[in-house]
Amino acid sequence: MDEKPIYHEKQRLQFCLLHALNNLMQVTTCNFLCAIRDVVVKFNLFFVVKEKDSFRRAELDAIAEKLLADDPFRSQWTPLSLIFKPHHNVFTGNYDVNVLIAALESRRKRVVWHDRRNGASSINLAEESLLGIMLNIPVRRFGGVWSGRHWVSLRNINGVWYNLDSDLASPVSFEHQEEMREFLNNVIDQGGEILIILREKL
Template sequence: MSGSEPPLAPGAGRAPALYHERQRLELCAVHALNNLLQGARFTRAQLDRLGHSLSPDSLVNPHFSLLGTGNYDINVLMAALLSEGYAAIWWDKRRSVSSLVLSRIYGFILNIPSNMALGFLSLPMKRKHWVTVRQVEGTYYNLDSKLKTPARIGNDEQLR
């Protein structure tokens, strides 16, 4: 994703103040967007509206869960980012990450396999999960909503 960066709390030699939403229901797309943009910019209702606008005549909307718990697809994320003035660029994982020009990338939203769980019970199934990676004050952080706190990744080379 590329765009201009909003101001963040100054770190002055210590870890920067990071905005980090925790996982709720199947709202990882909401959390990934808000963690990327470092603020509560999107809600479930907003992403639901975007999903409906993408398929206005569908009886069953293909862009999110039938149960109304989230589980938004890439089309909803891309529309949300576009509404904030960002361009999402699809990256094929078969391409080499060495060709990425990190200085021109605002952040990453990754769709990764994740174990399903019911409370503390882990199920033998996997679902896709949206995760944000973002550079703040020269350091990349994993802002996955399933983490209790952001995880420091490091510099450009450590990210690659």
């Protein structure tokens, strides 16, 4: 039986979290039904079509807006806060970890923040409930003029771990777990954060 091709979204603007989530879930984004869902999410309508595992921009925007509704510091916002909101940028994305956690919880996934003091050796890559790993890494672009953070997903597909970074031209496989652990330790050394994504046990 032919294996399904690895799903890999490429980087667009600052929507790296959107791409990383879909690459992690390995579910091709839908077209017509998701377009309907975008309208439903935007206008808070009742939606009866079965939820897809893939994510769309409208859904992440809605999650970010819901988080804003409970922001205790909203009274301290400036006019720029209408664009550069605490959890996302209304034009380019740039979603934060709170959006990531809420999004994955909506798909019955649990996010565990890895204690960087323990290094990558403490991560059980053979854990049965392990769906994948999300990284938040510092990046510099445009010759170092602009610096920010970037979301990256790693996932074991058919027994092989892959780096599904949306900045890559295509997924890159790790030859063995030790190579992946070295990669993760380098992420920690460079100031990156590691989040373990677990499937909820039924």
